[in-house]
Structure formats: C-alpha cells, structure tokens
Amino acid sequence: MTPMPAKFEEIQRLYLEKLSGIISDADMEKLEQSIQRDEESRSIWDSLTKKGQSLDLENTLHSIDIQTQLDKVKAQEQQKKQPNSLKRVLFIAASLALLLTCSYFIYFYTISNPSQAVATKSNEQVKLILSGGKTVLLDKQEKQSLTIGGIQIKLSQNKIESVAGSNAADLNTLIVPNKRDYHITLPDGTEVTLNAQSKLRFPAKFIASQREVYVEGEAYFDVAPHADQPFIVHTPLAKVHVLGTTFNVNTYNKNLFCTSLISGKVNIQTADGKALTLKPGFEAVYNKETGLYMQAFEQENRISWLNGVLYFYDMPLEELKNILPRWFDKEVVFSDKSIAKKRISGLIEKDKLPSFIKYVTGSAGVKCELKNNAVYISRR
Template sequence: MQKKDLIDLAARIHDGTASEADIIRYNAWYNGLQRLDAAEPPYPDEAALLGKIHSAIDRKTKVRPLGFWLRAAAVAAILAGTGTWLFISKKPSKQPVVQHAIVQDAAPAGNKAYLTLADGSKIALEDAKAGQLALQGGMRITKTAGGEIIYESDTAAATAPGTAVSYNMLSVPRGGQFRLLLPDGSKVWLNAESSLRFPTAFTGKERLVELSGEGYFEVAKNARQPFIVSSAAQKVTVLGTHFNVQAYPGEAGVRTTLLEGKVEVATAVAKQLLAPGEQCRLNVQSGRMRTVNVDTEEAVAWKNGYFIFNETSMKEVLRQLCRWYNVEADFSRVPDISYNGSIPRNVKLSQAIRMLSETGGVPLKLEGQTISVR
C-alpha cells in the first residue's frame, strides 16, 4: 500500500467513513507488516503512521490497541459509526490470501425450537402462533408475540384432582436459539444445538434443570430453594444469580462463567466457588477444574448477538459457525491459528467466511453445506 493511500485510509478510519473494503485492505496490510522479517518498516515513518491509525481506531471503538480485541461495545460503536465490522486475526497464516468460494449460502439462526410435553407430543415453536400452547402440571404454557415461552400458574388446573408435576423439554436445533421463562420466574436463553429439561412446577427442596449444550441463566432469588443446573459432567448450584454454562456433548471441556452473584460448580470429585468475572474450566476426561478471570462479555456474546473471539482456535470458530448456520466443517486441513475479534451473528454465512478468509489469511470455501480450507 502506498504511503498516500495509507494516510487517506487513516483519515477515513478516524472520521468514521471507512468502508468494509477499507477495513479489509488495512487488515491485509497490517498482517503483512507483522510478517516482515526486517526490523525496520518499509519506509521510515510507517511505524509512526501505524500508531496514528491504531490511536484513531482506539478513539473510535475503544479497542485495546495491542491486541485489537473487539468488545461488544466496540462492535456497536463501529456499526453505528461506519456500518462495517472490524475482524483481525492475531496469528495470520503464512498462506497467501486467495478468493474464497461460495457455492451456496446460509442465513443466520432464528427463533427455532421444539417443546416436548410430558406425554411425548412435540410443538414446533417457530410455527406456533402467539397465545396459549398447552396446560401441563397446573401450568399454562404461552408463547408471547416476541417469541418467548412462558410458564404461568393456572389456578383451576393446579387445584384439579390428580394434578402432578410433569417434565417438559425445550430443544433448540442447529440454526436456532430460544428464550424461556421458567415457572419460578427464572429466565433462560438457549444457544443453538442445546436443550433444557425442567419441571412444570418447582416443588421440594431444590429447583433442578438439566442442560445439554449452552445456556445463559438469570435465576430468580429463593434462598430456601437452590437452583441447580445439571449437565453431563457437573452441577452448578445457585440461589439467585446470572451465569452462563457451555456444556456441549462430545467436547473436551465445560465452561461456567459467572456474571453476578455466586455459584458453586461441583463434580463427583471436586468443587469450586466462583465470584463475578470468574470462569470454571472443567476437563471432562480428567475431572480437573481450574478457575480463571475472564471478560464475561465474551462468554455471553452469543446471547447479545455477536461472535466474540479472544485467542479462539480456528477449529472452535468453525464449530461455532456450524452450530449457528446449521452447516458442517471439514477439519482435516484446518491450521493451528487463533483469532481475535468479533462478527455479528445476524450476517449471512458468506459474509462471515469472507471476514475470516480476508483477515486471517486462510482461504475458506463453502461447498454445499460444508466449510473447508481451500
């Protein structure tokens, strides 16, 4: 890139008029600069100019200058200011960037889920109209106009002879997400390829639900009745708090992230107490736990409409795309690189692939329903 072009680009970034193509050009230039073996930049004042560009981006988006870490607030700032999205790979591949191929495309996920009732019948919630869906265990199940499922006590049904607590399951397929208001007033967001089994009414000494996949919970406070989220490898016990659990079957780890309050994460052999801003990482095979401080925005970005990557491996990035867009991935040629940055979850798959290909230096293609490295 010529010096004059770089200066013009810096001005556009500074005043908020940079286009997506501008950002891609800058990313490619910056990644190329990082790969140079020479100690000195191509021309004497390029390092100073690079610093000015970083300062302009930092003022515009509140990005951390050294890592180009794009938080959710920064993403919103870029969207409002330029209509574009900045995505930068910290560890670019040494492969040359080539044009990616899109044979087909995939729309982002929507509000898709199935509700399985106690008698085994299934309701496709995407197709169901707003209003009452069923009566279960003394509870009236309603779909709101906004697409949320609500469980509310039905006095007449609750006092009817023979009324007993029953269990329902909310299942979200690939390419879906859904929100649920439990009988106790707790709120649950389920990510793609996830499910939650729960009683139609919480009785007894605890409020127990069973999670497979990923869910974000805002638990109604009740000191006399702890809320327990059980997954295949652990149990999370709370009284009232906000937290995220990622526990997909077949994956090596389970991650529990606390945003507010206090939780206990326990397995058959160990337990950890978490404070806000901490994440428990459980190795499913060894049973070992460790607690780390994290940026909680990353953990719940999916609920807020973003993919946020912080030293995220390319394989994990592709796994997230597969669940969200309901596609597959060929991992046989995926390099061992990591990404930092953010992509909005409302873009089509072709746009996400373009961002990854252009800025990460690894050419991707989508053929049929499979993403692979070219």
C-alpha cells in the same frame, strides 16, 4: 456478487497490519516490493490509503480508550441489536488488538456490498416436548396461549412466557436447533436463554425443597432468588448450586464443563466429588484429565452470544468445525490438517456468514468457500 479479488485481500491485509503496527519485517518488504513493481497493487494501496485518510482511521485507532469503548460495547449489546455502524465496529475492534483494524474494513466492504448481509433461517423448529410426550413446534404457533394435555403454555415472540399444569413434577424438554436461540421464564420467575444446539429439561412447577433443571449445550441463567429453595442446574459432568444469581453454563464439548459467574455466588460439584465456590468474574472449568479449576474471564467475550456475537482470540481454525454448524448450520471441511492449526482472532455475527468467510480468507491467508452447504478451507 463478484468475489473480492485475492490481490485486493492481500494488499488490504498488509495495509491493516501496517496501520495497526503488527506487520512483520518480511511482510513489510513484500508490501514495498508489490507497490513498487506492480501497478494494480499500487492502485489498491493508494485507494485504501485515501479511504483511511478520509476517515482519519489511524488517529481514531490510536486515540481509542479501550476500557471506555468496551463499556460502550457492553451497553450497546444489552440493548436491542441495531444495524452496524462504524463506531460500533471500532468499539468492538478495541477489545482485540488484531481485530482493531480488520473489523472496520470487513464492515466497510460489507456495507458497500449489501448482498453479503444475507439473513438465513434454520429449517429446524424450536421444539417443546411435554412430559406426556406431545411435541409442540413453537415457531409454527400463532396462538399466544395453548392448553395441551392439561398443561398451559403462554408464548410471545421467541420466548415461552410460562408453562404450568397438573403434571407439575414431570419434566418438559425445550430443544433449540442450530442457528437459533430461545428464551423461557421458568415457574419460579428464573429467566433462561438457550444458545443454538441446546436442550433444557424443566418441570411445570418446582414443588420440592430444591429447584432443579437439566442443561445440555449452552444456557444463560438469571435465577430468581428464593432463600429456602436452592436452584440446581444439572449438566453431564457437574451441577451448579445457586440461590439468586446470573451465570453462563457451557457443555457443548461433552468432555468439558464451564460455568461463568456474572453476579451472585454459586457452588460447583462434579460427578467425581470435586467442588469449589465461584465469585463474580471467575468461571469453573472441569474435565476428567485436568480436574476442576477456577480462572478469570472476560464477560464481554463469554456472554456476547446473547446478542448474536461470538468473540475469539488466537483461535485455531479447527474450532470452526464446532462453531459453524451451531451458528450457521454449515459443516466445515479442511483440505489438510495443517490448515486447521492456523490461528485467527476476531468475531462472528449471526446471519453474516459471507462476511465471516471473507474475513477468514483475508486474515488467515487461506482459501475459504461456501459450496454444497459446507464451508471448504484450503491453501491458496
């Protein structure tokens, strides 16, 4: 597919900023001069203006009730993921002022060029390492029921339905590679979803007074309530005590711990003895430099990964070095450190790396290319 010309990207960016009311005086002057002096720029501007008018885009943007649309986004994302629609993109855009218009045109360009929506599949397999040392490659299993070394495993698509057996107290390990996520139902009925590049250690049966599991990476828990058997999630920096609740745990950064509470009540205890209790809508953040503290969070942003969407606001490009390897199995290379400090707002959808690359190119004013299994970001 022929790449989108740089001039089109630049005029499109200025058009979107003008339409959403965030264009700077310098960029406005630049836009006016381009339209007046360059025939190609004027043609691009006229094309974008006509398309926006035909869809009544300006009135649509100004009439959006942000809270109402965010509620609709949450409702949509909780259902089976559907193909993109204009309304869905506009709903998502309402959550971030800058994204309000940019997402629409990324979407429009993508559906006009279907080859951008390239589905990719990681070469790595989801693995279950049993307590006896046997490794089961879950993606290659055609059977829905397995018995290995006295341990019974029931499977369905992208999920372990149950693990049971004689070695109840010994820990099994579920490993999810880059680009993937995976679900598991624990012996007590607790539901866990693991994000890419994450690991969960768990027993085939909870036989002690406490239900204990170990997490590295990111996981979402919907804990089955058992008043006489508290549930404890161990992470490298802290542990989470719960009875019955839903929450997200993120330990991707080895020096940072974050637990976001969706419902219920949890108690956080760090390795150095600090503790606090969370209520829904708040999260605990901890590292050794800043200590343990609590802050409010936006649920749509924090757990959107469950539906293959990652939101970000005013994020430095250098964060892509952490995100793209997990989501797309691609490394990120910057031509110089100053580019890595540029900031962008928007969203990433799984299996849509080409669209995201074009978004970064247009919104950050950089050159962003995929080659040799890496994303290279440099000055234009």
